[in-house]
Amino acid sequence: MNIPDDLQYTQTHEWIRQEDDEIVVGITDFAQAQLSDLTYVELPAIGDQVGVGDEIAVLESVKAASDIYAPVAGTITGVNELLQESPELLNADPYGEGWLFKLRPQNMADLDDLLEAEQYEETLPDS
Amino acid sequence: MNVKSNLKTPLHAEHLARHARMAPFAGWDMPIQYTSIVTEHQQTRQQATVFDISHMGEFDISGPTAEQDLDRLLTQRIATLANGQCRYGYLLNEAGGVIDDLTCYRRADDRFYLVVNAANRAAAADWIKAHCQSRTIFADVSDQTAKIDIQGPAARALMEEALGCALPDLNYFRATDWTYDGVSSWLSRTGYTGEWGYEWYLPTEAAVTCWQRLLAPGALQPAGLGARDTLRLEMGYPLHGHELQPDRSPVAVAGSAFMHLDKPFIGRDQVQRVLDQGPDQQLLGLRLESRRAARAGDTVWREGTQIGTVTSGSYAPSVGVAIALAYIDTAHAQPNSACTIEVRGQHLPATLTKPPFYKEGTARAT
Numbered sequence: 001m002n003i004p005d006d007l008q009y010t011q012t013h014e015w016i017r018q019e020d021d022e023i024v025v026g027i028t029d030f031a032q033a034q035l036s037d038l039t040y041v042e043l044p045a046i047g048d049q050v051g052v053g054d055e056i057a058v059l060e061s062v063k064a065a066s067d068i069y070a071p072v073a074g075t076i077t078g079v080n081e082l083l084q085e086s087p088e089l090l091n092a093d094p095y096g097e098g099w100l101f102k103l104r105p106q107n108m109a110d111l112d113d114l115l116e117a118e119q120y121e122e123t124l125p126d127s
Numbered sequence: 128m129n130v131k132s133n134l135k136t137p138l139h140a141e142h143l144a145r146h147a148r149m150a151p152f153a154g155w156d157m158p159i160q161y162t163s164i165v166t167e168h169q170q171t172r173q174q175a176t177v178f179d180i181s182h183m184g185e186f187d188i189s190g191p192t193a194e195q196d197l198d199r200l201l202t203q204r205i206a207t208l209a210n211g212q213c214r215y216g217y218l219l220n221e222a223g224g225v226i227d228d229l230t231c232y233r234r235a236d237d238r239f240y241l242v243v244n245a246a247n248r249a250a251a252a253d254w255i256k257a258h259c260q261s262r263t264i265f266a267d268v269s270d271q272t273a274k275i276d277i278q279g280p281a282a283r284a285l286m287e288e289a290l291g292c293a294l295p296d297l298n299y300f301r302a303t304d305w306t307y308d309g310v311s312s313w314l315s316r317t318g319y320t321g322e323w324g325y326e327w328y329l330p331t332e333a334a335v336t337c338w339q340r341l342l343a344p345g346a347l348q349p350a351g352l353g354a355r356d357t358l359r360l361e362m363g364y365p366l367h368g369h370e371l372q373p374d375r376s377p378v379a380v381a382g383s384a385f386m387h388l389d390k391p392f393i394g395r396d397q398v399q400r401v402l403d404q405g406p407d408q409q410l411l412g413l414r415l416e417s418r419r420a421a422r423a424g425d426t427v428w429r430e431g432t433q434i435g436t437v438t439s440g441s442y443a444p445s446v447g448v449a450i451a452l453a454y455i456d457t458a459h460a461q462p463n464s465a466c467t468i469e470v471r472g473q474h475l476p477a478t479l480t481k482p483p484f485y486k487e488g489t490a491r492a493t
Contacts (some may be wrong), residue, residue, distance in 0.1 A: 039442035039449075040420065060420055060442070065422075
């Protein structure tokens with residue numbers, strides 16, 4: 001299971017990468033493997049104001065739909081348009097081309113509450 | 128504590144060894160996928176795959192009154208079935224609702240073979256036994272029977288290559304006794320994918336060896352119940368528990384198809400009444416405009432009025448968009464007309480469609 005050290009995580013399997021005053025958010029390798037075959041992605045709109053834990057995106061696989069939550073409060077500043085046509089990027093490259101959205105946090109200190117790689121790994125079931 | 132564990136097919140350990148994703152289905156622990164549903168779906172359409180369908184039930188029904196009893200129990204014509212021929216039809220209750228949908232084979236003049244859904248095995252067995260005459264012998268042989276489906280346009284060539292022997296020639300909906308490497312089996316040219324292929328019934332103790340031999344060369348890969356469901360949905364095949372229900376008339380699903388109304392059978396008068404009056408709702412396909420799927424229970428709308436309910440829905444890999452089956456109020460059930468489906472609060476545009484959604488299936492090819 002690939003869990004890069006330089007990212008932060010949530011218990012709901014989102015990853016977060018800090019880029020200046022923005023964060024990039026995606027789903028972890030574990031999450032994409034669990035969901036398998038992503039077929040449709042519903043993303044938030046740029047400019048949306050979101051609260052921590054809000055359901056702001058939906059990922060659909062052949063079998064089911066899963067919600068994606070905002071890891072911190074803030075404003076959506078970008079979405080990965082490539083996923084509309086190619087949701088399979090989420091499976092192929094979850095930490096790269098399969099990123100979901102960018103968000104400008106209301107308060108950068110909120111990022112301190114996120115999990116580090118090692119802590120996230122501990123939340124996963126033993127394989 | 129009352130823990131009810133799921134049943135395991137004779138191939139259960141094979142699935143675990145391949146790290147299949149397992150899930151409960153109709154009381155069985157079944158493989159949903161080995162690699163990915165879309166990959167397994169495409170392999171079936173383009174080449175061929177192998178499915179463990181051992182959870183399904185098989186009944187052996189014989190005796191001098193077997194034909195007469197089955198003709199009265201099943202909607203399809205049994206008296207005219209040739210040896211080795213099968214027909215698909217329904218087992219109806221007195222109200223004309225569907226206890227199960229099943230195929231019935233004739234294996235000898237006085238011997239028949241019924242293949243029933245895993246979830247309905249007990250209900251179908253009870254109903255059949257309760258309505259058979261004393262000289263009809265009923266045997267539920269499910270526990271002694273494994274079922275391996277080999278489905279796809281290259282099924283015969285790849286199966287012959289893997290097993291190292293020629294297969295008997297079989298037309299669609301025909302089957303035969305077949306001895307393979309000393310094992311007595313029943314090989315049928317049928318399936319639930321829309322593709323050319325076989326349903327292979329064999330003794331449970333032979334299942335692991337046959338499964339391993341089929342997969343050993345590597346050209347045939349296993350496919351799980353996930354792909355089985357997207358394949359059947361693209362063909363518009365109904366699934367009991369979704370499209371077919373004990374409290375629904377089969378007339379709403381397929382009109383008078385699969386029913387021989389010129390004979391008496393249990394539920395016949397109720398079927399005739401629905402045919403005469405017209406069903407309140409009809410099962411139709413829905414083609415969405417994107418990959419975003421509707422699911423069972425989602426509602427179908429037209430101009431502010433609910434006109435139906437989705438019974439099955441998924442992204443369809445061979446169609447490229449999401450599709451669904453739905454019960455639509457008869458007044459609104461015109462193919463090629465527009466509607467919306469409410470999915471998590473949003474109305475998605477869709478077009479009513481007469482299935483199949485996928486029209487290149489090879490099942491009937493000669």
